[in-house]
Amino acid sequence: MRYLPLTDADRQSMLAKIGVSKIDDLFVDVPSDKLLNELVDLPLTSGEMEVDRALRVLAEKNVVAGSVPFFVGGGAYRHHIPATVDHLIQRSEFLTAYTPYQPEISQGTLQSLFEFQTQVALLTGMEVANASMYDGSTGAAEAVLMAHRLTKRNKAVISGGLHPQYRAVIENLSGYSGHDLECLPGDPYSREDIISRIDGDTACVLVQTPGFYGHLTDLEPIAEAAHATGALLVAVVTETVSFGALKSPGEMGADIVVAEGQSIGNGLNFGGPYVGLFATRQKYVRQMPGRLCGETVDADGKRCFALTLSTREQHIRREKATSNICTNSGLCCLAFTIHMSLLGEAGLRKLAKLNHRNAVRLAEKLDAIDGVDVITPHFFNEFTIRVPGSAADIIEKLAAKGVLGGIPVSRLEPGQPNLENLIVVAATEVNNDADRDAYADALTEVLS
């Protein structure tokens, strides 16, 4: 078998050296009635060609985002990723390296993590960032736990503009850790008054901006109100490109910023692997979950990098760790940092402006259709439309016409009649006039 270098002659020679006659002599600790005598009931070994063929059959059954007019967002966005990014992350030295626990032979990984952490801190407007979480949703749940630890208070207030699946992840983790959650109802019209829910028992307020429905929120008044009672503000951002156009959460007073980094460097991949960005103030760094890369020197006094502050982490602190996280999103961080280096300040600002422009153009087109209303007056690259009838049906019909038009809110928030006619629509730099026209035409037909 092509992945196994040992020959039968090797195996015999090695067994002899060990002093046993057969391989099962090395499995002697497995209870004999549990050691399998037969192969498991699965197909036998296959050559590359056969595996390739079998998997292509599965791949070809799916509608590829890049092959149709595509407007699906909801926490994962289709952007153009420069060819350089995927090429570089496939270098052996990056792809097949381990966690950089031996810094002398991991400076490639470590320096790129240090650069990544700096970029994330700059983008979020915060003082320090970690070397990633699994994704935005688990990062948000960890941020809530961190706020509980820092304030020693029991309640987290969660905005109705938070992605429903993120809310579910927080509800799940908080439920098991015994903390209270106040989750405001889904807020497509951005009418909630979250400030009135903050009190002396609040550990944190969590707000997503741009919100799940697309709304932009000025975090400053919320930050002020939270700080006045000693609570923290956790800001969640699911579209990293928005940092290129909007005031950073840090500037607006956030204490912890969690973001989904997928938009930069990482393709859609049907939901994973993604990369969670996590940033906070310097004074909170010892309560931060996840790995941290720090600068130091070597024995010659040369600048170098190493994982640090590991006393927060599971392998040192065990049950007192700030989180149980071990493996994070290493290669996805590298993809992020390479793409962000290629973009730079000028490129990111331009990319963000393009995204916003394309969303504005699409919104104008869709709003002009009879029966369709854009209900989000202020947005970045995602907004919500109200349609006459079942949004879920309309999305299926659009798909049948070859247009992937967005996410029916009812898919993520079932059983709520007031949300059944809403669709969340995303627009990025990958859409052109022909795509937007195709969407408008298809929607008009479906509604007629």
Next chain:
Amino acid sequence: MNREGRPTAPIMPVEHNDHPTFTGNRGLQIEEPLLFEIGRPEVSGVDLEEPGEFAGHLDGLERDRDIGLPGLSEPETMRHYVRLSQKNYAIDMGIYPLGSCTMKHNPRLNEKMARLPGFGDIHPLQPQSTVPGAIELIDKLAHWLKVLTGMPAVAMSPKAGAHGELCGMMAISAALKARGENRTIVLVPESAHGTNPATAAAIGYKIRSIPARDDGTVDPAVVQENLSSDVAAIMLTNPNTCGLFEREVVEIAEAVHEAGAYFYCDGANFTAIVGKAKPGDLGVDCMHINLHKTFSTPHGGGGPGAGPVVFSEALMPFVPLPYIVTNDDGSRRIIETSTQATNQSGEGSQSLGRMTAFHGQMGMFVRALTYMMSHGADGMRQASEDAVLNANYVRVCLNDLMSAAFDEGPCMHEALFDDTFLKGTGVTTLDFAKAMIDEGYHPMTMYFPLVVHGAMLIEPTESESKASLDLFIATMRDLAMGARNGDVERFSGAPHHTPVKRVDETRAARSPVLRWTPPLSEAAE
């Protein structure tokens, strides 16, 4: 038991003045500054159309100050990262004998398949009717995992091993709650990986530590003593972190179940028994599987991984969202919300909730399934046998000069040594590891598990040829002899030949610098 973990004390600086160069470069080893020292804000390696003027809808929340990001052109970007890459060790370069990490070869077919547009360029929330092949792939991988483990259900969504541990423990907690019970204690062997107690504590359990007996395994009698109606579960790694199969695992499982508790199995070492034994036959209630260990998905410098969790009948109803069901016509759909889940019976009917947004690590699913289909039932069994053979070969070839911690019988896929053989030499486990680096090897796992002093856990994996192992063994023997012969300089000054010398990790922690900041002179301008 060693409670200190690894020492991080700095050592005396050593001078390296042989043939200095103007650039500081040494042949192919090129010194590479930080991105922030070479990039410029006005440069970009991406060409984008001009947005033009238009009326924006940003409601006064526009960014009004620079982010401070540097940019690089495409050629500068290539050079920066290629130069950085040359400072990394990798599996593609040589053996990576990290015990517990299973650094086997990462097949490139995995990468090719994961990049097929039909897998890579699909959105988790596009209509399910447009992605039947993706759903089928996840279900197919789930089937392979269930057959290999002999378990009836599997949660595919956890994003890494530790996340899988969280999922399994949440399911146990949910199951107890459904029985109307509130148990507060989890039993964890002291040899366990740190994620085990960290996970249990994260959801509010108290940890009770179970000592290892002299042969490195867990004593069922000790487990029995510690069981009570307040114990929710035991978290047992099998094969364990000493590289040994827990031969009384069935007895332990029976005792745990008798006491009304559950058996969480940490499957990090599953690579030793794939195709040889089924955790489901051993009494396991749930077990996470590290796709990035056992099933060859690449480690990528620290991730991404994937940690699907297999479940027993008892825990099946509590599987998290999302999970896949088969419709009457044979098609499949993903159950995504608790509203949908409560309409089901059997698997997931009392779903514990959601572990993550979207569906899980699809990119890793494609890679793992590619590997599994390539090996097949016979290949996977052979791989496990070769992994165990290689580890025992290393153990037997080193145990005269180095001190194997448990040498009464065979080990599984990894061999544990301690620092007894270094006593009186002035060389520590850490020094020994750094000297291995000079020889062109990534060190083995150090100072883990905590149950022996100065632990060295060696896992060669099945990807090593006999020739590669023979050279590794010869090198380790030479190092062991060197330590005994008092050649301290070879060790205390190591590594001598790497892009950077021994790194001062104490200083990194004492005065943490976690990001680049512009130097004072620049900031003042």
